[in-house]
Amino acid sequence: MGFAEKRGDYWRARYKLSSGKYGTVQDEDGATVRFRTRRAAEQAADAEEVKVREGRRRPAVNASMLFIDYVNRWYAEQDLAASTMQTYRRHIEAHILPEFGHLTMAELERDGRAAIVEWERAGRADYATLTVQGWRRVFHVILADAVREGLLPFNPASRPRGRGRVAGRSQARAPEKTITNALGVVLIAERMALLSGRDDEFVATVGMGFSGMRFGETVGLEAEFVRPGAIRVEWQLHELDDGVLLRCPPKDDSYRTIAVPSWLTALLREQIDRAGPKPCSCHGRTYVYRGHRPPRQGARQVGPRLTDVGRRAGVSAGTVWNALHRRDQVADATLQRVDAAVAELGYLVGSLPDGPTAPHWRRNGFATWLFGPAVSGWYPAKAPSPARPVPVLAEPWPGVPIRGRNAANRADACWVPVARDLTPHGLRHTYKTLMLGLDTPRPLMDLHMGHAKKTVSDAYDHVTADMVARLLEGLTVLWQNALAARRAMHPRSPVAVLDRLLGEESPA
Missing domain, CATH: 1.10.443.10 (Intergrase catalytic core)
Structure with a gap:
């Protein structure tokens, strides 16, 4: 027997499908019909159940609806944490829609299960197994809602429990987490x-x-x-x-x-x-x-900074600045150490000063x-540079990183x-x-x-x-x-x- 379900300021009509699940009364475009009264929703639900029992109604209300149209509507209706919405959008736009967005709901019903299995198998060739499983989980959530709305009689992305090789499941395990002391x-x-x-x-x-x-x-x-x-x-x-x-x-x-x-x-x-x-x-x-x-879009200093020179010379950044700009106020021995540090680190006198940092x-x-x-x-690879050791000067221990041009050749140690x-x-x-x-x-x-x-x-x-x-x-x-x-x-x-x-x- 159909029933009315309260949804905020309206009622929606729910009726039992031949599969035993419940569908929702929708209009020709596949949108949920919003009834103003409970009685109207119950009558509509009962009428749809009569059609199901008499075989005059397919589970999919609008079999010609494109999957991409349904997904766009589905995503707009979600109200989840911003991080979850971001993950859903990333999976949908980058992996699900490029493969299935052009299909209709009828095509998903007919060929979806086999296509999803092949899609997942192909994804594992380029991505980690756990990553591909994340795509399929999102796909499953989307199609599960389509089933509840009566657009599909079953979920093509569901995975029957107990199927598959038990021995092979360990291959999908995450790598062991590295720790320290x-x-x-x-x-x-x-x-x-x-x-x-x-x-x-x-x-x-x-x-x-x-x-x-x-x-x-x-x-x-x-x-x-x-x-x-x-x-x-x-x-x-x-x-x-x-x-x-x-x-x-x-x-x-x-x-x-x-x-x-x-x-x-x-x-x-x-x-x-x-x-x-x-x-x-x-x-x-x-x-x-x-x-x-x-900050982003702001001026960025290139090469070593005053603090780096100060560490190398064993003085403060303020003393380095005085040694570069007010030499008469700095002792000769300190000037020699600062000048040597400037030469070793490749500090460019007159370069951009340390500006405001990002918040x-x-x-x-x-x-x-x-x-x-x-x-x-090691520094990671970043085009055009490959991965490379962090170049450092051995003194003072444990070594001060060198920046600027020809840093690798000026270094005498690495970590x-x-x-x-x-x-x-x-x-x-x-x-x-x-x-x-x-x-x-x-x-x-x-x-x-x-x-x-x-x-x-x-x-x-x-x-x-x-x-x-x-x-x-x-x-x-x-x-x-x-x-x-x-x-x-x-x-x-x-x-x-x-x-x-x-x-x-x-x-x-």
């Missing part, structure tokens, strides 16, 4: 600061490695949420395809307060005091971190050109990998392993990671102050041991914040 976090953070020429990246990388924050949560960390002994995760910045950084809730609404050691809170407060952040123009919020390059990191800039080279010791294939998200996995090594109770680990409770039993798990204290004590010991191991490699660092930490005596 506490010392690896320190070494990577130091290299990132050397690549960017400032301390911001050191603090951010250490923060992710010892708090488990996601990259988007780190970029979106607002100064007001850095609290004594804790970081409050309220927002993240998610980068869309058009470059817009969307301020949105953390993934899966994982709002949480992460207890952090006092030394990490001190690093964050020092970062805020040093950077003096101001509200950004895009969100009007004050963030802990800012981008490391000039936020971009994922590509952070992961590809800072994090990737720091963990692997060995710290944790090849590690990604920024891998620091989140690293933090979880650190907690496991410290025998942290599962409720506290789930709280810090932002993982939701899944069972009734989980509702009875609670975090206590003693659990938190033991975790913070353990993380502090790991941090002190990592600094001691780094100090054993070399007692100093070109990175100012790490150099100060290495000079401090660790408590007994």
Whole structure:
């Protein structure tokens, strides 16, 4: 028996198809008919069911409708998270419509299942299996809605359960996630600061490695949420395809307060005091971190910067500027060191000064050109240049990256990998392993990671102050041991914040 379904300010008529599923009464163009009253919708639904029982009605109301027309209408009706809408659009426009957009619904009903199997098989030749499975999942969602609307009698993209080779499923597994340890976090953070020429990246990388924050949560960390002994995760910045950084809730609404050691809170407060952040123009919020390059469309400095020369000469950037422009105010010995650093690094006197930085990191800039080279010791390929080692000067240790022309020939060292294939998200996995090594109770680990409770039993798990204290004590010991191991490699660092930490005596 048909029935009426309330949809906001109208009713739609639902009736049972021969397949046992329910369809919706539609007009000649395939659009859902909106009834003003419940009674009218029920009458229309009953009339359609009579047609189905008498065999006078095909499941597809408009078999001549093009799939591309249906998809355009379907996508416009979705109201999902911006990141999900972006993923759907990317899969639809790049992979689904080019292959199936010209087909009618009747053709999809007749030939769709075989065509989808062949499409998926061809996709695996050029893409990872998990990637192709993502396309098919989106396709399945679209066609499932078409079935519910009565445009198709079944879903051609569905995959019957229990079919296929069980032994072959392992071939679709994701690669094993690369992790590092506490010392690896320190070494990577130091290299990132050397690549960017400032301390911001050191603090951010250490923060992710010892708090488990996601990259988007780190970029979106607002100064007001850095609290004594804790970081409050309220927002993240998610980068869309058009470059817009969307301020949105953390993934899966994982709002949480992460207890952090006092030394990490001190690093964050020092970062805020040093950077003096101001509200950004895009969100009007004050963030802990800012981008490391000039804003898009802005002037970009080419080659080494004053900070790079200062590190090489062992002086501040201000002293370098005075040595270049007010030589009478600088000691002769300092002038000689600065001049030697300028020659070695290829610094161009009179080049563009350090201008305003972008308000936020971009994922590509952070992961590809800072994090990737720091963990692997290699710059990625970018036409016309192939992948290449990061050219560095061996002194001061662990080596200062060289920029500018003929950098490779001027270098006298390169970096060995710290944790090849590690990604920024891998620091989140690293933090979880650190907690496991410290025998942290599962409720506290789930709280810090932002993982939701899944069972009734989980509702009875609670975090206590003693659990938190033991975790913070353990993380502090790991941090002190990592600094001691780094100090054993070399007692100093070109990175100012790490150099100060290495000079401090660790408590007994």
